[in-house]
Amino acid sequence: xxxxxxxxxxxxxxxxxxxxxxxxxxxxxxxxxxxxxxxxxxxxxxxxxxxxxxxxxxxxxxxxxxxxxxxxxxxxxxxxxxxxxxxxxxxxxxxxxxxxxxxxxxxxxxxxxxxxxxxxxxxxxxxxxxxxxxxxxxxxxxxxxxxxxxxxxxxxxxxxxxxxxxxxxxxxxxxxxxxxxxxxxxxxxxxxxxxxxxxxxxxxxxxxxxxxxxxxxxxxxxxxxxxxxxxxxxxxxxxxxxxxxxxxxxx
Amino acid sequence: xxxxxxxxxxxxxxxxxxxxxxxxxxxxxxxxxxxxxxxxxxxxxxxxxxxxxxxxxxxxxxxxxxxxxxxxxxxxxxxxxxxxxxxxxxxxxxxxxxxxxxxxxxxxxxxxxxxxxxxxxxxxxxxxxxxxxxxxxxxxxxxxxxxxxxxxxxxxxxxxx
Numbered sequence: 001x002x003x004x005x006x007x008x009x010x011x012x013x014x015x016x017x018x019x020x021x022x023x024x025x026x027x028x029x030x031x032x033x034x035x036x037x038x039x040x041x042x043x044x045x046x047x048x049x050x051x052x053x054x055x056x057x058x059x060x061x062x063x064x065x066x067x068x069x070x071x072x073x074x075x076x077x078x079x080x081x082x083x084x085x086x087x088x089x090x091x092x093x094x095x096x097x098x099x100x101x102x103x104x105x106x107x108x109x110x111x112x113x114x115x116x117x118x119x120x121x122x123x124x125x126x127x128x129x130x131x132x133x134x135x136x137x138x139x140x141x142x143x144x145x146x147x148x149x150x151x152x153x154x155x156x157x158x159x160x161x162x163x164x165x166x167x168x169x170x171x172x173x174x175x176x177x178x179x180x181x182x183x184x185x186x187x188x189x190x191x192x193x194x195x196x197x198x199x200x201x202x203x204x205x206x207x208x209x210x211x212x213x214x215x216x217x218x219x220x221x222x223x224x225x226x227x228x229x230x231x232x233x234x235x236x237x238x239x240x241x242x243x244x245x246x247x248x249x250x251x
Numbered sequence: 252x253x254x255x256x257x258x259x260x261x262x263x264x265x266x267x268x269x270x271x272x273x274x275x276x277x278x279x280x281x282x283x284x285x286x287x288x289x290x291x292x293x294x295x296x297x298x299x300x301x302x303x304x305x306x307x308x309x310x311x312x313x314x315x316x317x318x319x320x321x322x323x324x325x326x327x328x329x330x331x332x333x334x335x336x337x338x339x340x341x342x343x344x345x346x347x348x349x350x351x352x353x354x355x356x357x358x359x360x361x362x363x364x365x366x367x368x369x370x371x372x373x374x375x376x377x378x379x380x381x382x383x384x385x386x387x388x389x390x391x392x393x394x395x396x397x398x399x400x401x402x403x404x405x406x407x408x409x410x411x412x
Contacts, residue, residue, distance in 0.1 A: 161310060164310070168380060171379065171380040171381050172360075172380040172381065174381075197319065200312060200315040200319075201311070201312050201315040201316045201319060202310045202311070202312065203310075203312055203315070204308065204309050204310060204311060204312050205312075206312055206315065207314070208312065208314055208315040208318050208319075209314070209318065212318075248321065248322070249318045249319065249321075
C-alpha cells in the first residue's frame with residue numbers, strides 16, 4: 001500500500017489537542033494550555049510494544065496489563081483552532097513549531113508499520129494525497145523519514161524523565177492507578193488529564209515562577225474563550241481550576 | 252531546648268541542626284534521612300538538593316519543589332526499618348513514614364529510600380513510595396509432626412487440637 005502526501009497549508013489539522021514534547025511544551029508555554037495526558041493502551045492495541053517502551057507497563061486486576069504513555073498536550077478543545085494559527089491558515093511560530101506538527105501526518109509515537117490510518121486525511125482537511133504528491137509511505141515503510149526519526153528521538157529522550165515520574169505518581173497515588181484501570185478497561189479507551197505543574201519538580205532547569213505566570217494567563221484566556229459554551233463546560237472547568245493551581249504558586 | 256522535628260527526641264542542635272547548617276555531615280543513612288525530613292519541615296530545599304546522588308540531580312527542581320510545598324505541613328516522622336547504612340557501610344536503605352497535612356487532611360508518605368556513600372558522604376539515590384512488604388509466609392505444621400511449642404507431643408494432641 002502506497003501513500004502520497006503533500007501539505008497544502010490549509011491549517012485544518014491545527015485544531016484541538018496537540019501532543020507535545022517536554023521541550024516544545026516549555027518553549028511555547030506562553031500560548032499553549034499545557035496539561036499531561038495519561039493514555040493507556042491494552043495489549044493488541046495500537047503500537048502496544050512501543051507505548052510500553054516510551055511509557056510504563058501497568059499490572060491490572062485479573063492478570064491483565066496496559067501500557068501507559070504520559071505526555072504533555074496543548075489542551076485546546078476539539079474544533080477550536082491552535083493559538084498559533086493565523087486567520088490565513090499559516091503558523092505564527094512556524095520557525096520554532098513543535099516537532100509533532102513537523103512530523104504530521106506521520107507519528108513518532110506509533111510504530112513505523114502502524115501509520116496507515118494516520119495518512120487518510122479527515123473529511124474536511126485539504127491535504128494533497130494524489131499520485132502527484134510525494135510518496136511518504138510504501139508497504140509499511142516510511143520513505144520520507146527525517147521528521148519521523150526526529151520525533152521518535154525526542155520521545156525516547158522524554159521517556160527518561162516521564163517513566164520514573166509516572167511510576168512515582170502511580171505508587172504515591174492509589175487513586176490514579178484505579179482511574180487508569182477504569183480508562184484502560186473502556187472498550188474505546190481514553191485518557192486521564194493531570195495538571196502540567198505536577199511534572200515540574202522533575203524538570204531541573206525550569207523556572208517555575210516564570211512558567212506559572214505564563215500558564216496562569218493562558219489558562220484564564222482559554223477559560224474566557226470557553227465560558228458560556230455548554231459544549232466546552234468540561235474544558236472550561238479544567239482551565240479555571242488549573243489557572244488557580246498556577247496562581248497558588250505565584251501567591 | 253527545641254525537640255528536633257524528626258521526632259528523635261533529641262535537641263535540634265544535637266540532631267539535624269548541625270547537618271542542615273553544614274557544620275557536620277550525616278554519619279549514617281538514617282541520620283541523612285532524618286535531616287532531609289527536617290529540611291522539608293524547615294523549608295531548606297538546598298539541603299535536599301545537595302544530598303542527591305549525582306545521577307538524579309538533573310531530575311530535581313529545587314524551586315519548583317519549594318513552590319509546590321506551600322500547602323504542605325510536615326507533622327511527624329517515623330523510621331520503620333533501617334538496613335545497613337551504618338558508619339561502616341557503603342549503601343543502606345531506610346523505610347519511613349512521614350505524616351503531613353494538606354488541604355486540612357492528614358496524609359502519610361511511606362517510602363523505602365536507597366542511600367549510598369559518594370566520596371565518603373551519604374547521598375539519597377532513589378525511593379520506592381508505598382513499597383509492598385515481603386509476602387507473609389506461614390509454615391504449615393502437619394498434624395502428626397511434633398508440636399512447635401516444644402511439648403514433645405504431636406501437634407494434633409497439643410496446640411493443634
